[in-house]
Amino acid sequence: MAAPSSRYLALAGPTASGKTASALAIARHAHTHWNLQVEIISVDSALVYRGMDIGTAKPTAEELATVPHHLIDIIDPRESYSAAQFARDAQQLIAGIQQRGHLPLLAGGTMLYFKALFEGLSELPEAEPALRSQLEQEAQRHGWPAMHARLTKIDPVTAARLAPNDSQRIGRALEVWHATGKPLSHWHAQGSDTGVAGLRPLALISLEPSERSWLHQRIAQRFDLMLEQGFLQEMQALRARGHLHPNLPSMRCVGYRQAWEGLDSGEDLSVWREKAIAATRQLAKRQLTWLRSMPWRQSVACDAEDALQQVLARTEAALKGQP
Template identity: 60%
Template sequence: MTARNPTDRPVDAIAIVGPTASGKTAAALALAEALQTHGGAEIISIDSALVYRGMDIGTAKPSREELAAVPHHLINTLDPLQSYSAAEFAKDATWLISDIRARGKTPLLVGGTMLYLKALLEGLNDMPAANTEVRQVIAQRAAQLGWPALHAELALVDPATAARLAPADSQRIGRALEIWTTTGRSLSSFHQSAKASAPDWHIPVISLEPTDRRWLHARIAQRFDQMMAQGFLDEVKLLKARGDLNPDLPAMRCVGYRQAWQGLDEGWNEAEICERGIFATRQLAKRQITWLRSMPQRYVVQADGQQLTATCVQTVAFNLLQD
């Protein structure tokens, strides 16, 4: 596959995105290696889980060797007790892109947290700060009615946001309802307003997408099995043993960790934890693909092209950089 730069402007960075388990890390590392003869590259992670220290196995974090091979940013920067927003990512990534380019290298934005990428490319409006009282009321109603019921309520006042959220996505459903309650405006309206003042980036998006969804499902299952074999449950037990973490923190709500934490609390066996973790990861991948398909400007590379995937990514990237 080839692609050409549709403008005369130089590329600010290249994004390599895709659903979980689609091969983004391997493709990015191969591209970074190929770019060593063109000034080099550095990787900026677009991943809401990789920012956390001590969460290595369940996030499929790049190995020490991979992290050492190419400079990486926004990995292992926070304690799981902390939170990290899309707005903070956009601010950090903006500075990193400028810094990497100033050193003559190509920034590679790599990951699958689509809200982070959206915040960087389109900007985010100045949404209201968290309202603890309203948030508590929403949480109490969710405890009585269930999050799917609140998801249905959200669909009435903000159908655009509800359409992209799973009925059990308590964190984002709660935030959207909180914004509606405190401002009378939908979360999607804030996002639409932000587009008018979007940053003037030229960041092409290369998207790794499978032609056969069964291939991706098999990859997800295989990777979760490998994580379990590598000691994922022991990793979660260590996090629980700290005593200062809880399952409602953003870090512990990451896919896989949420199911493992709940399973350990409720006495599930390993097979059930694995089954539920795989199901949740597949649901995440489905949402990621939906996000990607809403970006018509992306360059699609066949993720299930096996060894050809990295070559295709390199071809697209070099054409974009050289035009």
């Protein structure tokens, strides 16, 4: 298969900023007004899991049937999926979509996935089980927030994009530091062996609220809608499978982690609901920090009344080669 070109679009933004609706609108508009078929590639580390539908705000069956989607429901929650895997899969998908004469549209909010595609990922040192076990024992004694504080001192760049309880990524970052004497951010800056380094899109359209309170309200409303749609029942069904546990990457997804911990401890629904909403707000803050570090993005105020029109205008300009 031929290597992909940069003739693709990217749509990013924090959680609850309206990415799904905007991506579908781009696809409909392109088909109706430009006679152009769009295929959407999901850039979301939670949407890859089968059976995790409500808590991930996965597009509905009707939405998925309207426009071709990729990298959704591709693995079981027992499995893991890395940024390097995403970069390779996205590269192949982009090339295939382009060969069909269609336009690839990458849409999502997993910023490390975007980084892997735009800039590539470095060859990280192999995992060391003994060192990982030692770090996990320390975390059991002191807690992951304390381990995060340690990471802040040795690798502030990496620590700034991680939640204090993100055990998997904090552990990996500390492991890399102890194994090599160099921070994870150093390795990420070294270049790539993914084969897609420097593959920037025609445009990166970034949905960013002008008022943070608007996004916070949207996050709370969306989580309450998830509860109404049966998120608690979805979580109970996942736990009932018997082979899932809270240390899996799938169960560390925002919302799922808090629900699992709440069900384990017998917390009232209102308590872990607040924790889940707070964690989602922290996720959105980290996503916005990442986006604002990319001056070449094209920002659209997602809380503006004409946000969708702005997205479509940016899309058309990018396809016409305009700035």
